[in-house]
Amino acid sequence: MSVLEVKSLSKAYGAVAAVSQFSHRFTDGKITTVVGPSGSGKSTMLWMIAGLIAPDSGSTWLDGNEVTRVLPERRDLGMVFQNYALFPHLTVRENIEFGLRVRRLGAHERRSRAEQTMELVRISHLQNRRINQISGGEQQRVALARALAIRPRVLLMDEPLSALDAKLREELRSELFRLLQQLAMTTIYVTHDQVEAMSLGNELIVMSQGKIEQVGRPLDVYRKPANKFVAEFLGSANIFEAECVEKEGRRQIQLPFALLKAPSYLEPGSCYVMIRPEDMEVGENGDAHFMAAFESALFLGNQIRIQLRVTGQRIILDVRNELELKKESPVPVSINSEKVFVWAR
Amino acid sequence: MAKKRLSFDFVFIYAVTMLLIVAILSPVVIILLGSCLNTSFLGLSSEQWVSGTQGIFTLKWYAYVFKLYGESMAFSLKIALLSVIICLVAGVPGAYVLSRKPFPGSRILEELVLLPLSLPGIAMSVALIAAYSRIRGQWWFLLGGHLLYTLPFMVRTVTNTLRSFDVGRLEAAAQTLGAGFWQRFRLVVLPNLRHAMIIGSLLVLAISWGEFNVSFLLNTPLHQTFPAALYGTYTSNSFQVSSAATAIFLLMIIPILIAVQWIGGNELVSVEQGA
Numbered sequence: 074m075s076v077l078e079v080k081s082l083s084k085a086y087g088a089v090a091a092v093s094q095f096s097h098r099f100t101d102g103k104i105t106t107v108v109g110p111s112g113s114g115k116s117t118m119l120w121m122i123a124g125l126i127a128p129d130s131g132s133t134w135l136d137g138n139e140v141t142r143v144l145p146e147r148r149d150l151g152m153v154f155q156n157y158a159l160f161p162h163l164t165v166r167e168n169i170e171f172g173l174r175v176r177r178l179g180a181h182e183r184r185s186r187a188e189q190t191m192e193l194v195r196i197s198h199l200q201n202r203r204i205n206q207i208s209g210g211e212q213q214r215v216a217l218a219r220a221l222a223i224r225p226r227v228l229l230m231d232e233p234l235s236a237l238d239a240k241l242r243e244e245l246r247s248e249l250f251r252l253l254q255q256l257a258m259t260t261i262y263v264t265h266d267q268v269e270a271m272s273l274g275n276e277l278i279v280m281s282q283g284k285i286e287q288v289g290r291p292l293d294v295y296r297k298p299a300n301k302f303v304a305e306f307l308g309s310a311n312i313f314e315a316e317c318v319e320k321e322g323r324r325q326i327q328l329p330f331a332l333l334k335a336p337s338y339l340e341p342g343s344c345y346v347m348i349r350p351e352d353m354e355v356g357e358n359g360d361a362h363f364m365a366a367f368e369s370a371l372f373l374g375n376q377i378r379i380q381l382r383v384t385g386q387r388i389i390l391d392v393r394n395e396l397e398l399k400k401e402s403p404v405p406v407s408i409n410s411e412k413v414f415v416w417a418r
Numbered sequence: 419m420a421k422k423r424l425s426f427d428f429v430f431i432y433a434v435t436m437l438l439i440v441a442i443l444s445p446v447v448i449i450l451l452g453s454c455l456n457t458s459f460l461g462l463s464s465e466q467w468v469s470g471t472q473g474i475f476t477l478k479w480y481a482y483v484f485k486l487y488g489e490s491m492a493f494s495l496k497i498a499l500l501s502v503i504i505c506l507v508a509g510v511p512g513a514y515v516l517s518r519k520p521f522p523g524s525r526i527l528e529e530l531v532l533l534p535l536s537l538p539g540i541a542m543s544v545a546l547i548a549a550y551s552r553i554r555g556q557w558w559f560l561l562g563g564h565l566l567y568t569l570p571f572m573v574r575t576v577t578n579t580l581r582s583f584d585v586g587r588l589e590a591a592a593q594t595l596g597a598g599f600w601q602r603f604r605l606v607v608l609p610n611l612r613h614a615m616i617i618g619s620l621l622v623l624a625i626s627w628g629e630f631n632v633s634f635l636l637n638t639p640l641h642q643t644f645p646a647a648l649y650g651t652y653t654s655n656s657f658q659v660s661s662a663a664t665a666i667f668l669l670m671i672i673p674i675l676i677a678v679q680w681i682g683g684n685e686l687v688s689v690e691q692g693a
Contacts, residue, residue, distance in 0.1 A: 125590050145593040158584070158591035162609040172595035175605070223595060 075136050075226035075259050076101050082121050082131035084114075091117040092283045095131070099227070104253050104260040106274030106291075108267055110306065114283035115263045116155075119231050122261065123152050135226060146175075151225030155232040157216040159204045165215050166191070166200040172223035190222045194252070210241050217249075221256075228253075228260040234269065246272065267307050271295060279303050297414055304347045304414075309378075311353075311388050314418065315346045326415060329384040331361040334410035343418040350378060352412035353390040359407030367398040381406065446668065452661030453479055479662035487647050487663060494633075494644035497561055498626035501568045502619045504561075509572035510615060514607065516573070517580040518589075531573050534566040539631020542566065546636065557641040563632035568625050572618040579614035617681055624674040628667070 082095040092114040099105050107115045120126040122133055124145035132141045140148055159168050166187055173183040191197045194214040199207055207215070213233060220228060234242045234249075250273055253260055264270050270277055271291040279286040279294060279302075287299040298304035301312055316327045317339050324335040326346060333346070356362075365381035365388060373391075381388045381404055390406065398404060456476040484491075515521075516528050534542055546563055553559050585607060592602045608615075633643035642650075648667065651660045 123590075123594055125593065144598075145590075146596045146598050148594075149596070150594060152591070152594040154587060154591055156584075156587070158587040160588060160591075160606060160610075161583075162612075171592065171597075171605070175592075175595060175597040175601050219591075219595065229594075 077227050077259055078134040079122060080132045082128045084117055084121060084126060084128050090283045099259055099261060100276055101259055102257045103275040104262055104273055105276045105278060106262045106264060106270040107278045107280060108264055108270035109280035111265055113280040115280050116231055119229055119261060119263045123150055123229055124148050149226045150229055151220030151223055152229040153216045153220050153233045156236055157212045159212055159215055161204050165202050168215055169219045169222050186222055190218045194218045209237050210245060213245060228258050230262045232264055279306060301345060309350050309389060311348045313346045315344050317341045317344050330363045331408060333361050333413060336415060339415050344415050345418055347414045348408060350389045350391040354407050355392055355404055356407050357405050359409045362405055362407040364403045365406050367400060367402050367404050449661045449664050452657055453665040479658045482659060483662045483666060487644060490642045490644045490647040493641055494627060497564055497643060498623050500561055501564050501626040502622045504565055505569055505572040505622045506615060509569050510576055513573045513576035517577045532570045535570050543632050543635035555638050560636045563636050564626045564629055567629060568622040571621040571625060575614045575618040576611055579611055613681060617678055620674050620678045624671055628671055
């Protein structure tokens with residue numbers, strides 16, 4: 074296990090800042106997922122940690138030693154690339170042994186380590202195949218095995234599942250989850266897929282435009298997003314502009330269509346209110362409810378996402394029952410004050 | 419059952435194709451025949467060293483050509499093989515630098531390397547003689563001329579391959595696995611260039627072997643390449659001897675061209691699968 078820390082890493086391409094002032098101490102033996110839209114600088118950040126891109130400023134520290142200027146081949150970091158970057162001229166086994174070969178390990182040691190790693194990711198039966206003879210999912214495992222075989226200090230993964238189709242991605246995600254938890258290796262996992270980011274990470278970093286927007290446990294980030302960007306990027310969110318007001322000696326949030334209890338931390342003034350689609354219900358059970366006009370419904374399989382309109386604003390909400398709704402028909406919606414998240418504007 | 423009918427289009431295209439093939443192949447056939455037919459069989463027995471042989475076919479022209487031009491052939495072969503070696507040693511790393519580590523002006527340099535291909539051979543040769551008159555007559559001067567014509571083929575073949583797949587990413591992967599620059603070049607870059615290097619070498623070999631312009635203008639009485647000697651044969655020797663010399667020339671070059679075609683086809687397939 075290794076401690077990896079980066080301090081104010083920055084990289085600009087021309088006038089565009091790909092990554093600016095990125096600082097973080099990656100938790101030892103834990104998986105940190107980094108998520109953000111394309112162009113948010115997450116991959117550039119990862120390549121800088123690997124040493125494959127030289128930062129303009131800032132520093133990288135590994136186990137207390139500065140490695141900012143250390144060549145990638147001397148960092149002992151395992152990396153899994155987006156399109157795997159497997160060596161087409163070598164077999165599966167030779168790919169996995171590559172890192173051991175350049176380290177001049179003996180044939181016996183090489184063989185036993187390769188076998189161990191192949192067993193771990195369950196590809197022993199493919200060992201003599203060429204890369205163009207195996208499927209995308211299998212290539213992904215080979216890439217992981219190749220990175221793990223060198224027993225890296227930190228495992229870096231750059232969108233490892235993005236080249237696969239949805240079904241396979243889901244399968245490999247849960248397998249990867251088991252494997253990474255079992256390895257307990259300091260891992261940085263970069264993805265643009267919020268589901269991957271939330272489900273695989275012990276810790277989650279949300280990035281946009283080269284900067285960290287929020288760091289935290291996935292559930293905390295989802296429940297308490299630091300700002301509008303994070304709220305909208307992770308999952309779906311209804312976000313309203315509102316006012317926090319003192320009414321009858323109590324702080325309340327005045328929405329155009331409802332009045333909610335304000336959380337104790339909120340000061341009076343303008344604020345944003347976020348309500349997740351799954352946190353509203355059709356009915357009149359919550360501590361605030363209002364009537365909205367039905368606009369459309371989207372069948373998602375396990376649930377239905379309905380779109381409503383109230384005082385000129387669109388609201389989405391997820392329901393499980395099979396609602397039969399007519400266009401423009403009024404729908405009662407209830408909100409529970411505890412499930413809303415509010416931050417000052 | 420539908421009756422099969424030979425359409426006019428099919429017959430026409432077939433006939434035209436056949437005519438073209440005959441037109442292309444007939445000079446080759448005539449040369450091959452001329453190289454091995456006994457002139458006494460044809461009734462032309464004026465040449466003194468023909469007398470005494472019997473039969474329709476004879477290999478004596480070949481024997482004569484080897485005796486007469488053996489040295490030229492050896493010299494041509496030497497120039498061709500040296501061209502291959504130098505093109506590999508200089509062209510492959512050069513192509514790597516041009517496509518992987520571009521520097522200011524590298525695009526211009528790449529075009530300059532290709533420039534000799536678009537210059538008439540005679541202009542190039544005269545320019546070479548004018549520029550380096552002092553070393554004219556040295557055999558390696560001729561080698562230099564050949565390199566100007568062959569290097570572009572090696573560089574082009576290798577840069578094309580390097581640009582056809584993401585070598586940069588493979589190198590990055592090798593680097594994170596602990597491979598230094600030379601290890602990456604030897605264990606990742608070169609093995610993936612194997613096909614390109616084989617094709618490039620065959621092209622260089624074929625071009626150097628068949629190159630006439632530079633060879634003709636830069637040669638010296640002591641160092642004559644085979645194609646230049648071939649010219650002499652046609653101007654001063656019998657048709658049979660010239661035919662035999664040409665046949666030898668073709669017998670050497672045709673297998674090379676077939677090999678280029680064959681490996682070239684496989685190369686495309688492997689690059690597609692590897693990507």
